[in-house]
Amino acid sequence: MGIFEIGAAAKAASIQLAALSSEAKNSALAAIAQALKTNAAAIFAANKQDLEEATGLPAPVVKRLTFDEKKLADVLAGIKSLISLPEPVGVVQKATLLDDGLELRRISCPIGVIGMVFEARPDALVQIATLCLKSGNAVILKGGKEARRTNAALAAALVQAVPEPAGWLNNLETREEVKEMLALSQFIDLIIPRGSNAFVQYIMANTSIPVMGHADGICHVYVDAKADVDMAVKIIVDSKTQYVSVCNAAETLLVHKDIAAAFLPKAAAALKAKKVRLLGCQVARQYAEMEEATEQDWSTEYLDYILSIKVVDSLDEAIAHINKYGSGHTDCIVTNDATAAQHFTSLIKSADAFWNCSTRFSDGFRYGLGAEVGISTGKLHARGPVGLEGLCTYKWLLTGHGDIVADYASGAKTFKHTPISE
């Protein structure tokens, strides 16, 4: 099938998926879990071939590419948890009696067809496909090429387990197809790209389809004048070093000038003990040994054991810095001053505004949303970790008994607009 036919099939499937019952979707998810077990040998064999070809890749990439018994167990646990999550479709979000017998409800529904482009991580294919299925969306997937045999084996097992509606899951195999997919605005409702910042920007610049992605993860920890120093040290160490190569790791530390002398030497020692390279502004360098930061550092996502440090004169300077250089992902204030915390969390434009806790909590599982398809740094629709709810939109359902607007325009009838409790 060409990409146009794939898009048309996905669109047709999406209409059917929108009307599936919870039971039908959960049975399909159970069938997928069973098929993954039944086809495990073939999937592992395909993965072995992918891994054999993947010579010269860095260890973390190879680790992500691996799909073994352990990954299978994780994936199966994920499906089990997904089955137990509440039905996301058909939820009444708002109900208003417009007039007697004329009832308006805002009801959650699937978005339609999701185009998802992601890294060479085969377990993500299952996670994304099952999240889309549970939320009633058809999906067109393209994983990193290093995982192509594993992805093909996984997709085959999923489609075998859930043959209907045909077209609910489509696995693309080439980059060419992704490029073609970007033009299919008549079939695809949303594109979710995961990968490098440059890649996400490329997708955004080359499609008229809405894109939900994240531009960058330049997360800040701001240590306020009234911070608890030990708590602040603990939070910056966790935010920076608990897992350095992820988008919710901190990249910049901002420190109020009044606490710099008490905090910075301790923080620098703790960070250096974790092998973090420090790059500081002129003022920060008076309190601890570190290299000089350049203007470029404030907008750099290191994804590594490197941290930029700036001393600021005020809370408002910290907020302005974050709103200028941040990427709208996750930013934290450490303070014992509730007013300062409230000011900070109201004024920063980020999707995730934290007070006295590590930026690393910014994650769908940790938020209790179940799995996530990604983290959105856009401002519209879903923000932060995107799970089932972010894969849904809503429609307005109005039910009447022959009601016409002419009666209201003439004044013969008037609207009641009272909430319906359900």
Added chain:
Amino acid sequence: MGIFEIGAAAKAASIQLAALSSEAKNSALAAIAQALKTNAAAIFAANKQDLEEATGLPAPVVKRLTFDEKKLADVLAGIKSLISLPEPVGVVQKATLLDDGLELRRISCPIGVIGMVFEARPDALVQIATLCLKSGNAVILKGGKEARRTNAALAAALVQAVPEPAGWLNNLETREEVKEMLALSQFIDLIIPRGSNAFVQYIMANTSIPVMGHADGICHVYVDAKADVDMAVKIIVDSKTQYVSVCNAAETLLVHKDIAAAFLPKAAAALKAKKVRLLGCQVARQYAEMEEATEQDWSTEYLDYILSIKVVDSLDEAIAHINKYGSGHTDCIVTNDATAAQHFTSLIKSADAFWNCSTRFSDGFRYGLGAEVGISTGKLHARGPVGLEGLCTYKWLLTGHGDIVADYASGAKTFKHTPISE
């Protein structure tokens, strides 16, 4: 100020607006109402000049362009009603205890800076500006050029009434500036274009800023086999003729073949009595006199006393027709069969799915949302009539006491993920 400076000022203002209290915003709205009264003479004089120049425009356009005592009274009533609406910012949408002392809340917040392009209708300027103010957004406005003097006078009165934060309201005067505005993705978070379909498409094709607009209003009424014939006649007459030049007016009537003989002659007579020109498929033309419809008619938004009519073999054919030719705006089924209605409303992809009522109800005021900035036919963020809620997004607020992810990664702590009732 150049457009870049205007964008930067709006961005700076948006940060301040996000933290304004309800009281401050409602006082500002009251001040605006007062300033409009105080400056009424100057505004009417500006409008008189605009109207004098507007020779040769169709009567409905002149009517929209007029800003007189009656329009002022409407605008003031709108502001009064807006003041009484609940505060849209800071609403806790979801609250989860991640662990003892670690609380996650999803809280509504403004989007930031809205770029709004609209028709030559000066009362819309006030409506849009005040909706943005109440929802804590800064706004860059550009109204139709025919209203430029009135818009300038209105904008001046609004800024005089609410001088701070500077840059909350920006009134553009030229088309050139709109073009430049489309490039300001660093400052503008959302563009809402109102106007012709071609214009909205132009905006979408020429910016990387998210756009919330409606492509078209090709609304359908589908008369099912089990419809009440008299009710169906009443609904199609209202949907088509109550106000023909608006996006929620019906453009196509679909009729199940089993009811065509009973329904179509009555419907045709009632529609012709309202001077509606009928264009039908071959089968429809067997039941009433009408011209022949072409393929082009199924995707045409007439905005006039014209209706295309097609007889379908089944409910599913009606759904497929709507999903193919419709614009995702508002579509109605007329039926006494609840199962058919449920099937229809689940499977059509439109923002507004109606059962036994006129498509003309699809409107922010009628929905009880207060005023609206427009109707969105996109699938993401806000759909259908967009009021205060659609001008807000949310952020995740996580408050802790020095909590770090390392404790959960090591297994020393586990998440509780229990809802917080507030």
